[in-house]
């Protein structure tokens with residue numbers, strides 16, 4: 132096992148907090164028991180929950196205006212894996228990494244898999260990139276990729292996605308996430324129906340290259356970079372495409388990719404019912420695709436999404452197997468800290484949804500008792516499950532206080548010395 136942070140330091144840090152955690156956990160256990168909830172069951176389910184880290188998330192993000200890199204930024208995929216290793220070692224909620232090709236290309240994927248394993252990390256969905264041109268690329272994606280009017284551009288984009296699958300197979304990944312920025316900036320620029328047909332033709336060829344046990348995640352986004360119309364702009368288009376492709380194709384919900392005020396939890400419920408929910412890219416937003424940290428602005432909205440997920444698991448909905456990933460841009464924080472806090476936020480929200488009294492909620496809904504129904508949800512959301520999260524980390528050898536232990540470890544300062552700044556650096560937002 133490769134431990135980027137000294138385990139003695141974590142143990143010493145935990146020793147100072149362990150007594151409080153014990154008392155707080157006991158107290159919460161008593162409170163939950165009065166509500167008929169077994170805290171041990173909630174703890175076990177919470178411990179089994181994991182959310183993937185996007186490899187690009189450990190680099191400082193940016194906007195179309197500027198990027199302000201921090202010190203000790205990862206220079207390549209192996210540096211990124213080390214940072215992901217820190218996050219997993221301390222916060223214990225992120226056992227997988229989601230790679231992005233071409234940003235994470237390397238010459239030896241067997242070695243990459245072994246190194247990741249050393250950090251206790253496996254590989255989640257692969258992400259393709261046909262929204263920007265790469266050095267030496269024959270055809271440009273300026274006017275689209277999988278939906279481009281030129282068949283040669285589409286062929287290049289299809290080939291790239293097939294390469295992502297081939298790399299993912301070497302790494303033990305089981306899914307390909309496809310997001311395209313294709314669309315138009317002017318009314319009349321693109322024939323809507325033909326563009327969608329071309330998307331289907333292209334994705335059918337990618338779908339045909341999926342191994343038997345793989346899934347294909349179709350990610351929609353309302354706008355940007357196409358600001359007039361986007362080909363896969365909402366869950367309706369995503370669903371039409373996933374349905375046309377077949378059972379291995381499902382719809383991925385990025386929380387930042389919707390029109391303002393859209394009821395995301397209801398979209399989630401629809402996709403679950405249709406057996407087409409691929410999973411999530413977690414982040415938060417205030418105005419659009421802001422890529423803010425998960426739950427930082429609207430934690431109750433995140434809770435309402437998890438309420439649908441926990442209800443589906445509780446009701447044993449067939450084919451319900453969502454994949455979870457963080458997808459946010461860290462512009463003003465240390466990305467390692469943001470990812471640890473965000474992973475905990477997602478895990479916290481899951482635990483809060485677990486303690487909702489499902490039988491009472493069903494009864495309130497059947498009785499049309501809106502007040503009791505909504506209070507049952509609020510009761511879960513307002514319960515401070517922090518002691519459960521602390522125990523989960525402590526039991527797994529992680530840090531009771533991940534940010535505190537991380538800051539005490541001096542990891543970032545060490546990396547600042549070991550990783551001199553490079554022009555450009557990493558980054559990217561999907």
Ligand SMILES: [Mn+2]
Nearest residue numbers: 385412458561
């Ligand atoms: Mn995304």
